[in-house]
Amino acid sequence: MPELPEVETLRRELNRAVVGKTIKSAESNWYKTVKPLTISEFQKKIKNKKILNVNRRSKVLIVDLSGPLSLAIHLKMTGQLIYRPKSGKSVIGGHPQKGGLENLPNKFTHLILNFTDGSNLYFNDLRKFGWARLINDTGVAEIAEAHGPEPLTKEFTLQYFKLILQKYPNRKIKQVLLDQKLIGGIGNIYADESCFCARIMPTRIIKSLTVAEIKKLYQCVDRVIKFAIQKKGTSADTYVQLDGKPGGMVPYLKVYGREGEKCKGCAGIVSKIKLNGRGTHFCRFCQK
Numbered sequence: 426m427p428e429l430p431e432v433e434t435l436r437r438e439l440n441r442a443v444v445g446k447t448i449k450s451a452e453s454n455w456y457k458t459v460k461p462l463t464i465s466e467f468q469k470k471i472k473n474k475k476i477l478n479v480n481r482r483s484k485v486l487i488v489d490l491s492g493p494l495s496l497a498i499h500l501k502m503t504g505q506l507i508y509r510p511k512s513g514k515s516v517i518g519g520h521p522q523k524g525g526l527e528n529l530p531n532k533f534t535h536l537i538l539n540f541t542d543g544s545n546l547y548f549n550d551l552r553k554f555g556w557a558r559l560i561n562d563t564g565v566a567e568i569a570e571a572h573g574p575e576p577l578t579k580e581f582t583l584q585y586f587k588l589i590l591q592k593y594p595n596r597k598i599k600q601v602l603l604d605q606k607l608i609g610g611i612g613n614i615y616a617d618e619s620c621f622c623a624r625i626m627p628t629r630i631i632k633s634l635t636v637a638e639i640k641k642l643y644q645c646v647d648r649v650i651k652f653a654i655q656k657k658g659t660s661a662d663t664y665v666q667l668d669g670k671p672g673g674m675v676p677y678l679k680v681y682g683r684e685g686e687k688c689k690g691c692a693g694i695v696s697k698i699k700l701n702g703r704g705t706h707f708c709r710f711c712q713k
């Protein structure tokens with residue numbers, strides 16, 4: 426699933442592509458994509474709306490439309506957005522699908538926004554877990570409230586980080602990093618990378634962490650996320666940039682997706698275990 430850096434990259438690129446465009450019509454063949462509205466209600470409500478801005482909260486894109494509604498889009502595991510202008514280069518983001526650009530819409534296309542200038546935005550989703558919901562300000566606030574402060578924001582302070590760790594002394598550190606209600610936007614990739622950066626095992630019980638380790642981990646979370654945004658994210662899972670290129674973060678990953686390979690910090694080999702059902706990568710020599 427795309428994490429904060431990947432969705433932020435998509436947000437920036439979509440912002441360049443679609444802001445100012447007016448939606449002439451919408452098409453959908455899968456009612457769950459636009460739930461809780463019916464497809465015809467969705468079509469009626471989104472018609473003639475202009476795209477004012479593309480925002481993001483954690484992993485959710487929030488497209489600000491003219492009028493009282495916003496369009497919230499979650500790509501989940503296999504969602505893909507493709508913007509195709511009437512002429513010129515298409516842009517593509519999310520889960521890569523073969524031949525996706527030649528045959529649009531295809532059997533994985535579950536929502537199309539047709540713009541008045543003849544361009545289109547396609548939402549493809551192989552496993553159909555993704556969604557695009559029309560929500561009002563209350564809905565936008567609910568999405569915001571469901572997620573804790575995000576790395577790189579002024580709300581995500583060392584003080585806050587210490588506070589949430591104190592609340593769950595018996596949890597493993599990675600569990601807290603992944604808990605979206607506590608910290609918004611960190612997923613499996615950047616939890617593992619942050620723990621490596623801080624030289625802390627993702628399995629460490631929180632009450633065993635020293636003050637210095639907590640501070641280091643806090644700094645590492647911000648540093649890792651910031652760097653990943655600069656590199657336009659990772660394609661290690663199912664994610665590519667809007668223009669179809671894999672995320673530039675891949676060569677810089679230290680442990681994620683590198684099990685069995687040589688550690689970049691020592692002569693050891695990167696390990697992978699399951700932690701609460703999630704593949705977890707670390708170096709047993711570099712991390713304590």
Ligand SMILES: [Zn+2]
Pocket residue numbers: 688689690691692693708709710711712
């Ligand atoms: Zn190592």
